[in-house]
Amino acid sequence: MREKLEKYFSFVFEKELLDEIVQVGVYKKLRENEVLVDLGDKMKGVPLLLEGAIKIVREDKKGEEILLYFLERGDTCASSFASAISNGKCGIRAIAEKESEIIFLPKEKLDEWLVKYKSWRNFVIESYNIRLNEMMETIDSLAFMKMNERLYKYLTDKAQIMRETSLNTTHQDIAYDLHTSRVVVSRLLKQLENEGKIKLHRNKIEVLEF
Amino acid sequence: MREKLEKYFSFVFEKELLDEIVQVGVYKKLRENEVLVDLGDKMKGVPLLLEGAIKIVREDKKGEEILLYFLERGDTCASSFASAISNGKCGIRAIAEKESEIIFLPKEKLDEWLVKYKSWRNFVIESYNIRLNEMMETIDSLAFMKMNERLYKYLTDKAQIMRETSLNTTHQDIAYDLHTSRVVVSRLLKQLENEGKIKLHRNKIEVLEF
DNA sequence: TAGCTTATGTGATATTAATCACAAAATAAT
DNA sequence: ATTATTTTGTGATTAATATCACATAAGCTA
Known part of the structure; x- marks a missing residue:
């Protein structure tokens, strides 16, 4: 776990933060088509994607779907971040498009790390930013x-x-x-x-x- | 300014943070149809909306537009937050739909406050969350x-x-x-x-x- | 009031996408 | 090998939206 974590995150996170992640993070392997997050789930943490690809999908009341975007290694799910911190529900479904590996970070640490690590603050803001931009791209596609x-x-x-x-x-x-x-x-x-x-x-x- | 700020933000921000905002924030009145942020702008801070309504619009290369969402009092522009912190460009246009009042917060403070004030962290995360959800609603509309x-x-x-x-x-x-x-x-x-x-x-x- | 500009109404036609109905091919199951 | 299931191909029809071409109306200006 440490090895893969360093491969994609050593230039993103401070050494002390990497250490903490190794301590409290829970490694998980996802098989193809496994559902990581479902509609209405309350997240107990956020996933960091080490390897693989995850599809993020939106579903309306009638069960109609539309793809929002894909996550790849190095990404995290901004939607579950918000859900985890605010104890709210998640409005999306996340499905592994192929075998993937993630580290699950417990929500108790999320706020604490915002205070302690500048690299964590940057990562969170940057992740939100990327996700907002992906959503805009999706909107562009749909509209134009x-x-x-x-x-x-x-x-x-x-x-x-x-x-x-x-x-x-x-x-x-x-x-x-x-x-x-x-x-x-x-x-x-x-x-x-x-x-x-x-x-x-x-x-x-x-x-x-x- | 302090008065209006307290009206909508006294339950959101800690007293110390309100004090700081009054000190460093720049009050600005927007007339109807005034452009607050334009495509490709680099933001030097983020606006807090005290009064009024602001339309957030996306535009593609061909100059075709689509409405993303509206901001109302108490809101902030998540897109400019990311742009301000990361020195990146803003992918949207923000136009006052009617006469509005904002407080402009300089970007130097944004990260500092994340460390100092839990209420600021919550506000930022919450704002991103709200905006992601608005974008999803927009996608729902377009798709379904x-x-x-x-x-x-x-x-x-x-x-x-x-x-x-x-x-x-x-x-x-x-x-x-x-x-x-x-x-x-x-x-x-x-x-x-x-x-x-x-x-x-x-x-x-x-x-x-x- | 006459003329100009902007906003709205409406028929006709074209394009894109949705829907139905079924055929044919490829693969899996028995 | 035969049957069943899944996947793909295709014509016909309908519905939604885009586009063009004007007509009409309302408000402003001189």
């Missing part, structure tokens, strides 16, 4: 882009996050993430294939251009 | 609602924020905020009027139901 553009952005973003140009996914899964229908996704994917940007297989999509 | 619902939500939200059931606005202005066309807004407004939810006048819309 058409479905074919959103789809292509989704595929390239996901390839980046997964560090893999070959994505194992179905058209239906994509439709859930983009909140549209499978038929629409299939047709637009075929279009992208004709434009030479991707290559389609069953349960698999290769992203050719970036 | 049709234009007529978005329009009605816009009108009722705005009436709330402005503390006024009678809104002085044109169809074109609304179209900009919702990122659609004036024609569409006019037609849907007429529909809402027929449903008895609003009453239309030139340059004015009365919201009848909430």
Whole structure:
């Protein structure tokens, strides 16, 4: 744990803070598709992502979904931070897109560290900032882009996050993430294939251009 | 200034912090439609909103706009907080929807206060939290609602924020905020009027139901 | 009051996306 | 190998929204 923690966080956190994290943090391995946070959960801490990729999804009353953004190593979940500190509920769902490793930080420490460590304050503010910007990007996509553009952005973003140009996914899964229908996704994917940007297989999509 | 500050913030901030704010904060009055923050600005501090209403808008490269959310008294702009602390650029535009009063807090103090005052830490985290939730609401609207619902939500939200059931606005202005066309807004407004939810006048819309 | 400017109303048409209905192919299960 | 299940492909239809092209109305200005 210490090893991986240092790999991604030694330039972010002070040595004393790293020590504390090793002491109180709880290491956890997530298997693919494991739900880390669910709608309405009250968080008892925040996760630091050491390895892997986590998908953050919003769901409305009718059970309709939309992807908000992905987390990758070095990230944390700003939404659960707020939920943990204020004892409020979390408005999102977090699902491991692939096998991932996290360190769970107990909420008792979160405020204490804000006082003690400048690096922690920076990290928290920076995390919120990144998340706000991701949300804005999502809003940009929804407001300004058409479905074919959103789809292509989704595929390239996901390839980046997964560090893999070959994505194992179905058209239906994509439709859930983009909140549209499978038929629409299939047709637009075929279009992208004709434009030479991707290559389609069953349960698999290769992203050719970036 | 002290008076208004105490009115909305005495239950939020510790007395010592209120004292400091009075000392270093810069009071400013904004006239209607004044631009407080513009795209790409580097913030030298953060505004506390004492009175009025401020519209936060996102703009893409092509100059197309969409409303993100409104700020009301007691709020602060989380986006400029991050920008101020990290010396980064602000991705939004903030415009006074009506005459407003703010206190501008210099960025030098922001981090210092995180260490000194628990109430400040709470306020900052809480502000980020509120803003993340507003962004999620915006995403919900864009992803899950049709234009007529978005329009009605816009009108009722705005009436709330402005503390006024009678809104002085044109169809074109609304179209900009919702990122659609004036024609569409006019037609849907007429529909809402027929449903008895609003009453239309030139340059004015009365919201009848909430 | 006549002319100008801004705001609103409305038909016609085009585009995008949603929905239905079913066929065909690939894979998994028995 | 046969059957069942999952995934993908595709035509037809409908609904929502965007766009164009004017008409009308309301308020301002000279």
